[in-house]
Every structure is written in structure tokens, then in C-alpha cells.
Amino acid sequence: MENIFATKLKELRERNSLSLQELADQVGVAKQSIHKFENGIVTPSSETLLKISDALNVSYSFFYENPVSYNLTLQNIKFREKHKINNEQLESEIKEDVCKYLSKFMELSAILDEDLEFENPLAGFEIATDKDIEKAAKLIRKKWKIGNAPIADVIETLENKGVFIVEINRVEDFSGLSGMVNEEIPIIVLNEYFNSVERKRFTALHELGHIVLEFSDELSETKLERYCDMFAGAILLVDDVLYAELGKNRTVITLAELKRIKELYGISIQAIIMRASTTGFIDNRISKEWWQSYKEWNTNDSPSDFGTYRSCERVQRFSKMLVRGVAEKRLSMSKAAELAEKKVDVLRRELDELNFSVK
Amino acid sequence: MFVINDIELLQRLSKHKILNYLAARCVISISGIRLNDYSLRVRQFIETVNEINVLQIEKDGFDDWIVGKRKNLSISDLSTIYVALCNRGAILVLSPEDQLLLPELKQSRVHYLQFDEFVIKQIQDERLIKLYNVIKAA
Numbered sequence: 001m002e003n004i005f006a007t008k009l010k011e012l013r014e015r016n017s018l019s020l021q022e023l024a025d026q027v028g029v030a031k032q033s034i035h036k037f038e039n040g041i042v043t044p045s046s047e048t049l050l051k052i053s054d055a056l057n058v059s060y061s062f063f064y065e066n067p068v069s070y071n072l073t074l075q076n077i078k079f080r081e082k083h084k085i086n087n088e089q090l091e092s093e094i095k096e097d098v099c100k101y102l103s104k105f106m107e108l109s110a111i112l113d114e115d116l117e118f119e120n121p122l123a124g125f126e127i128a129t130d131k132d133i134e135k136a137a138k139l140i141r142k143k144w145k146i147g148n149a150p151i152a153d154v155i156e157t158l159e160n161k162g163v164f165i166v167e168i169n170r171v172e173d174f175s176g177l178s179g180m181v182n183e184e185i186p187i188i189v190l191n192e193y194f195n196s197v198e199r200k201r202f203t204a205l206h207e208l209g210h211i212v213l214e215f216s217d218e219l220s221e222t223k224l225e226r227y228c229d230m231f232a233g234a235i236l237l238v239d240d241v242l243y244a245e246l247g248k249n250r251t252v253i254t255l256a257e258l259k260r261i262k263e264l265y266g267i268s269i270q271a272i273i274m275r276a277s278t279t280g281f282i283d284n285r286i287s288k289e290w291w292q293s294y295k296e297w298n299t300n301d302s303p304s305d306f307g308t309y310r311s312c313e314r315v316q317r318f319s320k321m322l323v324r325g326v327a328e329k330r331l332s333m334s335k336a337a338e339l340a341e342k343k344v345d346v347l348r349r350e351l352d353e354l355n356f357s358v359k
Numbered sequence: 360m361f362v363i364n365d366i367e368l369l370q371r372l373s374k375h376k377i378l379n380y381l382a383a384r385c386v387i388s389i390s391g392i393r394l395n396d397y398s399l400r401v402r403q404f405i406e407t408v409n410e411i412n413v414l415q416i417e418k419d420g421f422d423d424w425i426v427g428k429r430k431n432l433s434i435s436d437l438s439t440i441y442v443a444l445c446n447r448g449a450i451l452v453l454s455p456e457d458q459l460l461l462p463e464l465k466q467s468r469v470h471y472l473q474f475d476e477f478v479i480k481q482i483q484d485e486r487l488i489k490l491y492n493v494i495k496a497a
Contacts, residue, residue: 043418043419044418045415045417045418046391046392046415046416046417046418046421046438047391047415049418050391050392050395050415053395054395059395059396060392060395060396060434060435061433061434061435064425064434107430110430111430111431325431329458329459330431331431331432331459332431332432332433332436332456332457332459332460333456334393334396334432334433334435334436335431335432335433335436337396337433338396338433338434338435343396343397343398343401344366344367344396344397345367345397345398345400345401346398348367
């Protein structure tokens with residue numbers, strides 16, 4: 001406990017950009033005391049630790065959490081093309097956030113005795129050509145029993161299939177990343193900062209591509225990224241559906257038509273045009289004309305003319321499990337608040353507003 | 360001494376002056392760690408109520424004691440039990456939502472009683488008991 005506490009205290013103080021003296025002043029102890037706490041020489045009393053928690057804006061239980069004990073390591077991390085992260089510190093912070101979230105998730109799963117294992121629906125299906133991507137998208141829809149209908153909520157769908165999704169909010173320029181935890185738990189990290197609802201859906205499925213698609217070794221990194229983009233588009237809007245929506249022998253397209261498809265299927269207008277092009281629905285010449293039209297709409301039309309897909313697209317699995325746990329009296333309200341990193345009365349108010357009978 | 364875990368219920372009792380009656384008849388305590396689990400609004404309110412003793416625990420002993428304890432309880436739930444355990448003769452008062460504490464209380468041989476029982480025994484005033492039932496249900 002002492003060593004974990006000491007390490008956490010030092011990291012947290014530095015993350016809050018506080019000097020030893022500044023923290024000591026806030027807590028009302030000598031600077032040397034903080035130094036001794038951080039070096040594990042002395043353990044603070046519970047009263048002092050409560051003051052430290054307040055000063056650093058964390059709960060008392062924060063110092064008892066131990067994400068390392070789950071031995072979580074991320075492998076196979078892939079960032080979106082053109083959004084590569086070179087900052088090692090950022091990568092390390094993201095990993096830390098992911099591990100912390102997963103630790104809480106696993107703790108909650110253990111309490112509720114729930115285990116959702118991920119099974120790759122495309123295992124053994126090697127991708128070598130564009131056509132394989134279309135086949136893979138259709139296969140995954142079939143195995144997940146989605147049919148050709150719009151996917152109402154991509155994030156909820158992926159969470160229900162055992163993919164862990166973590167939302168973070170970073171100003172750094174990346175939309176998402178994926179990886180495997182301990183070689184068995186697929187994880188997708190989405191950066192809310194840059195993601196509209198449609199982009200979030202697309203990014204989540206692009207990252208899913210990195211997890212489930214098995215690529216031929218000869219494929220270049222660029223091709224691989226392109227295939228993951230195609231995969232995302234193909235899952236959001238199946239080619240047959242696209243053809244039916246657009247009709248035969250199209251040369252000219254209107255913004256109103258694309259807006260309708262976007263609002264129905266939750267796929268951006270750019271991605272729809274890309275789908276029409278990559279599936280061979282339109283040839284290169286018409287594709288160029290459609291992109292030209294898109295540029296003109298972008299110049300002349302207001303953002304509202306481009307439509308918005310109405311969906312929650314928020315990570316919910318953890319919250320749903322918490323609610324279930326409290327409702328079924330499998331964990332105390334205080335434990336739920338501890339896991340959700342919220343104050344007890346705040347969590348209760350939130351649950352009351354949702355009208356769950358968990359008293 | 361009676362140790363309370365449900366601080367929001369305590370707050371409501373205080374607002375409706377029932378706590379005054381209770382505190383006049385017994386010593387009411389809460390765990391400092393438990394209080395920290397609530398928002399500043401609740402904490403500030405409780406800190407102004409003189410009738411409530413906020414007790415701190417001896418951290419090293421608590422850290423040793425919580426090892427292997429039930430995972431469906433929070434650190435602050437456990438701190439309430441520990442406060443009751445460390446204070447001779449203390450009785451932990453359980454609100455309806457504290458029932459998950461029961462197995463640990465039994466395991467640790469901490470004395471406890473239900474909140475309703477506590478109120479009825481201490482107040483012995485029909486009008487206030489009725490008011491308590493209304494507050495509890497709110």
C-alpha cells in the first residue's frame with residue numbers, strides 16, 4: 001500500500017502542477033512531510049490523506065486503486081493514418097486512462113459475475129482485395145444479425161459484442177486508436193474532441209477493422225488504412241442498400257438526397273460519395289463531379305443543410321452495469337459511486353433523474 | 360455511540376430537526392472518510408451540525424483490516440464499519456440501503472441495528488416517528 005500510495009501521490013501532484021510547498025500549504029503540513037509521503041518514509045494519517053484528496057481533487061479511495069494488479073498491457077496499437085501520435089507521453093497517458101477504465105470495468109464485472117468474451121466474427125477470413133472488404137462487412141452484419149438495416153448506435157453495438165470502448169477528450173489531433181489488452185480484449189479509444197456523431201461512428205468501425213480484419217502480409221500500411229476506411233463505410237451502408245437508395249444510372253446528385261441517406265444511416269456525406277465510388281456505382285468522371293458539387297455545397301450551403309444523425313453514440317456499458325448492480329443490490333450505492341468516480345449524492349441524483357428505483 | 364453510514368438520511372433528519380432529538384439522547388458519529396464520499400454541499404451542511412461527531416481512523420490499522428474485505432462495499436462503507444469496530448460499545452445504524460454491509464458486520468462482530476428501530480427506541484414520540492417515516496420515504 002505504501003509504495004502505491006507514494007507513487008500515486010507524486011504522480012498526481014505533478015499532474016496538477018503543484019510544487020511540494022504548494023501542496024503542503026494547501027494541506028496544512030510541512031513541505032518535508034509531503035516529501036516523506038512521496039518517498040514512502042511516512043504514511044499520512046487518514047485526516048491528512050483526506051485533505052490531500054481534497055487538494056488534488058480525487059476521492060480518498062483513489063489511493064487504494066491499483067490498476068497494475070490486473071496486468072493490463074496494450075499491444076498492437078494503431079493510430080489513424082495522418083493522425084499518428086509521436087508523443088510518447090501522450091501515448092503513455094492514454095494507456096494509463098485505458099488501463100484505469102478497464103480495471104474498474106473488470107472489478108465491476110467480477111462483482112456482477114458477468115463476463116462478455118469477444119469472438120472475432122471474421123476469424124480466418126483473409127483480406128486481399130477490395131471485394132473481400134465488402135464480403136467481410138456483409139459477413140459481420142450477418143453474424144451479428146444486423147441485416148441491411150441502419151445501425152442505430154454503433155458504440156452500443158460494439159460494446160454488446162465485447163469490444164471495450166473508451167472515450168477520452170484530448171486536444172491532440174487523433175480520432176481514435178485500437179489495440180488488444182492482454183492479447184484477448186479488443187479495445188477502441190475514441191477522442192471525443194474531434195468527433196462528430198457521424199465521424200465517431202465511422203472511426204469506431206475503422207478501428208474495428210484493425211481488430212477483426214486479417215490482412216494479407218503484402219498489404220502496405222496505406223492500403224491497410226484505406227481498407228479499414230472502406231470497411232467502416234461498408235458496414236454503415238451496405239452496397240445493395242446504397243444502390244437502392246440512389247437508384248439506377250445516376251450522374252447528378254443533390255445535397256438533399258445525400259442528407260437524407262446521412263440522417264438515416266449515420267454516415268457522412270463524404271463517406272457516402274466515397275462508397276458510391278469504391279463500390280463502382282459511379283465511375284471516376286462522375287465521382288469527380290460529385291466531389292466538385294460537394295465543394296460547392298460546402299461553400300454555399302449552411303452546415304444545417306448537411307443534416308445530422310440523431311443518436312447517442314456514447315459509451316454506456318459500464319453505466320448500465322452500475323445501474324443494474326445497484327438495482328439488484330449487488331453493490332452498495334457508495335461502491336457504485338466509487339467505481340463511477342462520483343460523489344454518492346450526485347450519483348443518486350443522476351439515477352433518480354433516470355427514474356430507476358434503486359433506493 | 361451510534362455510527363451512521365447513510366449521511367444523506369442524517370442530513371434530512373437534521374433539516375427536519377429530528378436529529379436534535381436523537382442527539383439529545385445519544386452520541387451520533389460518522390466516519391470522516393465516509394463524509395468525504397459526498398459532495399461539498401452535503402459536507403458543508405454536516406460540518407455545521409454540532410451534534411454529529413466526525414471520527415477519523417488510524418490509517419495503518421484500517422489498511423491492514425480492509426485486505427480481502429467484500430468487494431461490493433466501498434472504502435468509505437468499510438471505514439464506517441471500522442469506526443464502529445474501533446470504538447468500544449459503538450453500534451452501527453443501518454439504513455435500508457446499507458443492507459449490503461450486513462455480512463461484513465457479522466463477520467467483524469460489530470453491533471448493529473436498523474435505522475427504524477434506532478429512531479423508535481430513541482425518540483419514543485409518535486408525531487416525530489411519523490415525520491421520520493415521511494422523510495425516509497421522500
